[in-house]
Amino acid sequence: MKLTDLETPALILDRSRLERNIVRMRDHLSRLGVVLRPHVKTAKAIDVLRLALAAQPGGITVSTLKEAEYFFTHGVRDMLYAVGIAPNKIAHVAALRGRGADVTIILDNVVSAQMVAEQGGAMGVEFPVLIEIDCDGHRSGIKPGDAMLIDIGRILYGGRGTRLRGVMTHAGDSYNCKSVDEIRAMAERERAAVVRCALDLKRAGLPCSVVSVGSTPTATYAENLDGVTEVRAGVYMFFDLVMAGLEVCTIDDIALSVLATVIGHQQEKNWIITDAGWMALSRDRGTAKQKVDQGYGVVCDIDGWPLTDLIVAEANQEHGIIADRNGGALDLKRFPVGSQLRILPNHACATAAAHAAYHVVDGGAEITAVWPRFSGW
Template sequence: MAAQTLDDLPTPALILDRAILRRNLKRMSERLRNAGVMLRPHLKTAKSIEVGRMAVEGHDGRITVSTLAEARYFADGGFKDILYGVGVVPSKLPAIGELRRRGVNLRVVTDNAAVAKAIADAAKNGDTFSVFIEVDSGGGRAGLPWPELPGLLDIARILHDAPGVELAGVMTHAGHSYHESTPDGIAAVAEQERRAIVGAAEKLRAAGIPCPIVSGGSTPTAMHSRDFTGITEMRPGVYVFNDLDQEYIGSCAPSDLALSVLASVIGHYPHRNQVLVDAGALALSKDISAQEFKPQVGYGTIVDAPAKDMAVIACSQEHGFVGAEEPIPYGNLPIGSRVRILPNHACITAAAYDRYYVVDSELDGGKSVVDVYDRINGW
């Protein structure tokens, strides 16, 4: 049987360029190793054992996930040190305990004293837990607000004093780095991130409470931080694939985007200078993050477009409306022809698919499918 090409695939399909993926992984791996910081990649982007194994190559294997489904999937794949990076609730502690009894060091996160007490109580039944306290370093999503850090010592003492509970350390996610678009701006957020978690760790240690792990996050700060002093690990995620948002932030170059959506042209509409493709909101997502820096990207840009600024400018559920800044040469895009669309946000676009069709631009320009990687979706 002949090897599949992109023309053989059903559309829409999720395409991953292995050559670009490997370059992205190598760049981050070397950057953090040279900085003396451990890499705990956030695999919520890839949700793939194959990508996860490549991401931790040369490191100690620690990873981050965002759902219990991911935790089980990566545990089944042999990963043993897993941070479940979303605030835990007491109802999920039995599932956490079940995985830990399998020999998986599944760690949880909280910023709440009542949850800390629930963890301590659950440990009385024989389960063990490893817990991070989350700090809000400026992103405004979750965590104890820095610099006040209200309740930090109370939460820490509940955890530290509970038999069977390990206070693993402190963590943060500098999500506000996604709104910067210059190296200096991102570096300033990275320094804010560093000061927040290092400050929290120092406060714990001054109170006689150990804080072994000081964990930062975000691809932009991992790429642009100028000082990692006091940080023990970083948890970048989207760097494995990159996307239009990361390109315009300045975390990567246009040639570093490994992920695209393959779509078919299904309609020509010269009266409005548009074509239709069979990749709509469910195939691309309605994330518009990159529009903050370049509105013309719409819901994704067309690879090797035959017209300037060609992008999916509107979406319905299964239709993508493709427009351009100049007249579209319809002869270059006959009905049934294929286009590849670069997503605004790789994590959310990829969540629509159960597999990656893997190509390799260093082998044949990325025309043949060289592998298929599975993904874990849902919760």
Template sequence: MLKDLFTPCLILDRGKLDNNIRKIKSIVSKRKIDFRPHLKTAKCLEITKLLVKEFGQRAMVSTIEELEQLKSSGINDFLYSVAIVPNKLSRIAKNLSNDCKITVSVDNISTAQELVAFYKNTGHRITAVIELDLDGHRSGVRPYANEQLIKISKCLDEFDLFRGVMSHAGESYGLSNEKDINSCAKNEADQTLIAAETIEKAGINCELVTIGSTPTALSGCKNIGITELRAGVFIFFDLVQSGVGVCELNEIALSVLTTVISINREIDAIIVDSGWMALSRDRGTSSQEIDYGYGQVCNENGELIDDLIVTNVQQEHGIIQVREGSDAKLPNLKPGDLLRILPNHACATAAAHSCYHVVNNADDSIKIWNRFNGW
């Protein structure tokens, strides 16, 4: 029973989780393309095993901790998403085996040379993809930087360490309609294929041409020529993804269970025991059409309470009020009552907790699935 749980705590709706996995499974099956789930959102062995069952033995990680914690799940092909630096290679190499290959990403010739030197000195074969920067927002090589692309790929390919190219359509999270998302997805695929073609014209094979973000993976883009799609937050969804337009509020599988600790009549607010330590300070919906403050409030059963949002957070206090300009009324609650809060950004909110309380509406059971943090 939810009333027996110590709050704040993380609630995962198993039925919605399963539906969200089936949603993207249907898409990639129709496109006949490989899919590599990103494990950074879940950081959980039980969820990883579900993904392996549906999508096979490939996965993406953003920390070495994820690789170490989840290599027992059946994955034998890891792609490390953050541009690698040499001082992490030894720790990564400890996880290599005949049954597990690991590919890292590079975006400069110096790191590529360091990776080659590491292989020559140790015999540990860590392969690499070139990370592409499609929109100038973070690390990566521009897809039209032909000289750089060829130089890096040749350096790696000479020692059979080169696998291909990787991109991420980060700009998709700032969109909000199907037309723009489809256009972004097409641009993601087109630019990535341009980079791959440049490398292949130089006589180097691009085994892996991998693209992805949850919005573009769920788009209608056909991705002809791309070998692999990736996505991560699709398993839970969140308020930002709802604002982008790739999910409905009732598809969000993750919420924070919280207890009412006080009613402040002076400011017409409900005070709960979930502050930024439990919800995060993420304000990802602030630039979207609908701003949910620090989270959308639901009743104990996860049913939306219209226009009731978390308007402010302190370390261990959440301030819940009716959205400014709304005619809705503050619900009649008392200290001890339970509420649930949908997160702006599922990754950030989940990172505040050590486990998922997995609820199954089919049999009213609650299971504990541990999660981890760290790098």
């Protein structure tokens, strides 16, 4: 089967780029002496994870308990659920642990620590816990130096229902960096924040065997990870236009695209209309605040070669409007009704989430595999 045989829109994954991206991150972190705990929130597919886990210890990061269920079913045991635990999810985590999944949870406040310790004690379950650290003011976590760290550490260490395993942080603000130098500095800030908290715990006589950091930008540009035991990253497998805008990858590294078919034109406006709208591309406009605004995505020919200055300028639910990024004239005859194009996404996590499968190609137009994926909770 070839790309031209697919009903569109359809999600395309270039395996050679995927493998190259995975090897590059693995080699980089290996040089820095840390292991990778791949984040599965981007790919949500066992076939992708198998490639990402090659030559790694086998632990993964999940963003939902549905991911934990799915990957446990596919043989993964060691999982970090990297969203602050909510009371209504404790029973589910306990059930997973009861079936043999080694799920570690995270939290960043005394109330959650007490709740987990109490529920774990009552259920006879010992939940491994990392304390979440805020290294950049981006969202959750305890600031380095906040005495609450030790309070939480003592609750988790003393509780019958909890086992304190360490600390973790996520430099989400790295997505807003303006230069590679800023990302490098952010990587060091991420490392320093969590290593300092690990030291604070140890000085208070508390255990801290796990020191976990992660974001694709900081993982890519980290130069020193002393004191860190593992790195979490997910989007590095596919990359996307936001990552290219950050200089974390090049456009040629982006392994994910959406196949679209031309369904019409608006001659006067120099518009090409396709059947890939925001439902297929996602509403993510992450490049809007970057140096180059890529609209709803960069347009490539069916072989994946970018077409200079063509972007998806607007999107409706099932319609994409392709135009020159500067509003210039287009030779619409080059894009007749029925011709196919591939759109590189702003944000791989959001775009992939709309689709039920990856159509895998290996540079060419032949579909070599179809890899199922899932979404939701």
